[in-house]
Amino acid sequence: MSEERCEVAVVGLGAMGAATLYQLAKAGVKAVGIDRFAPPHDQGSSHGDTRITRLAVGEGAAYVPLVRRSHQIWRELEAQSGEALFEQCGVLVMSSSATTTSHHGAADFTANTIELGRTYGIAHEVLTSSQIRERFPQFGPIRDGAVGYFEPEGGFVRPERCIATQLEAAQALGATLITGATVSALESLGGGVRVKAGERTLVADKVIVCAGMWSANLLGEPFSALLKVCRQTLYWFKLAEPTIFPEVSPSFILAHGPGEADICYGFPPIPGEGSMKIATEQYVALNSIDALDRTVSAAEVDEMYRKQVAGNIAGVTSELVKARVCTYTVTPDFGFIIDDHPTLDNVTVVSACSGHGFKHSAAIGEAVAQRCVSGASQIDLSAFSLSRFA
Ligand SMILES: Cc1cc2nc3c(=O)[nH]c(=O)nc-3n(C[C@H](O)[C@H](O)[C@H](O)COP(=O)(O)OP(=O)(O)OC[C@H]3O[C@@H](n4cnc5c(N)ncnc54)[C@H](O)[C@@H]3O)c2cc1C
Incomplete structure (x- = not known):
């Protein structure tokens, strides 16, 4: 041939x-x-419908020019195609207590994010625990000593x-x-x-x-x-009614404890869907990518709700709407x-x-x-x- x-x-x-x-x-x-x-x-x-985007990339300064330029390109593509690609609903990075949480290799992810926001002149607000409670009642309970970083230019892409x-x-x-x-x-x-x-x-x-x-x-x-490949699970939980989510709610990353696993992230409810996508992360390497289990068990759903959602995000029920499996490919x-x-x-x-x-x-x-x-x-x-x- x-x-x-x-x-x-x-x-x-x-x-x-x-x-x-x-x-x-x-x-x-x-x-x-x-x-x-x-x-x-x-x-x-x-x-899985959505990915968080934020300019103060707590993973490190080298990423900031990339995300800045990407935001411009998403807008150019939207203008060319008429497709809605980038939802600038803001992003809220927060802890729910005074304890710090490491994430993606950064020892104190929230503090790192705030530092980058300051260094790079990225529009943001640093919020106290009472300000988070007042402005974002959909999260929490937020304990005293917690800190939040709100970036209005962040949000999610599709x-x-x-x-x-x-x-x-x-x-x-x-x-x-x-x-x-x-x-x-x-x-x-x-x-x-x-x-x-x-x-x-x-x-x-x-x-x-x-x-x-x-x-x-x-x-x-x-x-x-x-490279190691790690299985990830995504969950969409039904919203409680009547919903306490405001019309515009930010994407969020919530660090709620000291361990790598004490962190969840999610997206605002998509209008008309009645659910909210929430996830956490796992770093267990697959022995082989052929062994990837693409089903999500009832036990996993139960554990996700108990460990990550209950007590951290108000206004979401334990009723699962859908779940998906995805993979991270991770360097050391x-x-x-x-x-x-x-x-x-x-x-x-x-x-x-x-x-x-x-x-x-x-x-x-x-x-x-x-x-x-x-x-x-x-x-x-x-x-x-x-x-x-x-
Ligand atoms: C659950 C989850 C949540 C995430 N959340 C976020 C987030 O909130 N914000 C964020 O910025 N990022 C997030 N990420 C990370 C982001 O989604 C990934 O970094 C990105 O999608 C990886 O893209 P990729 O092109 O490397 O891989 P992929 O999109 O998987 O593309 C690889 C492609 O290569 C093709 N391919 C592979 N081998 C071959 C071959 N031999 N021949 C031909 N084709 C081949 C595959 O079919 C596939 O289409 C998340 C990732 C996951 C899994």
Whole structure:
């Protein structure tokens, strides 16, 4: 069978791949995007209706320019497509007691978020426990000594719509999509890369791998040693009636105890749905991604409600409306990897996951496309290099 040629092949069209393909097409590059499924889909890390976005990214300063630029790109895409992608309902990061909670590698996540808000001149309010109680009665009980950070420019994005919109825009700009084809091998050929995608073989000048939880399988070492995949569960609980949620309620992250597990996050009730999406995080690595259990048991629902919802979020019942399973792909320091593959020439790896990647994805796509076209990106990506794990 003949080999198809392109300038750039993007492997994986989830959050990072769809953004990268769109930006490459926008830059006039002859690009092909390949996915094992038909994105947007519910098999990877980018489904479940909503993703929090916030400018004061408590995970670290290197992320701030990415999320800022992403907010601009979501708005540009909305203007082009007419789709609602970014809901700027504000975001509230809070503790419910004086105890600090670590999250995504930051020892005191709320304090870190406040510090970043100050350092980067991000509009925000620091709230005392009584101010949180007064303005946001849907959370709590909030104990004395608790602290809150409210950022009006934050909110949530709609992941499936963002992916679909960028893929449609990429195609309109001339990109080719190959779906239902699994890339099984990448072979460097001096000047290019041979890509085996299902029954097809492509030769690309460059390849960008955005394969989410499947990255380690495709890329081998050092990725198989660095990346762990963790099962996550998302829950939509029915609202109590009459609802105490105001018409505009923020996305939130609520740290309610000292342990890594004492944290939950959620979204405002979506009008007409009568439920609220709430989740927490687990960092137990799967032995194999084939072993991922995509069902959510009654025991898990019960535990989620008891440990995370009851006593922390008022106005939500224990009645489950729906639940979904998703995955985090996590590096040892919870940070992203955006770098060249150390042994496969002309292959770039974008493993921007670790549970907090979506908000940055539009700008990551742009920066990776710039790096691919001109060798450098406007936003500095050096914090995401592989060498930090050497
Ligand atoms: C439960 C949960 C909650 C989250 N909450 C937030 C949040 O509130 N805010 C936030 O910013 N981020 C959040 N994140 C993180 C964010 O969603 C992820 O960082 C992001 O979606 C990861 O995108 P990705 O492109 O790396 O992976 P994916 O979207 O999974 O994409 C990978 C793609 O590669 C394809 N693929 C893989 N292997 C191959 C192959 N060999 N051949 C062809 N195709 C292949 C897959 O089919 C898939 O489409 C959350 C993640 C989860 C799971």
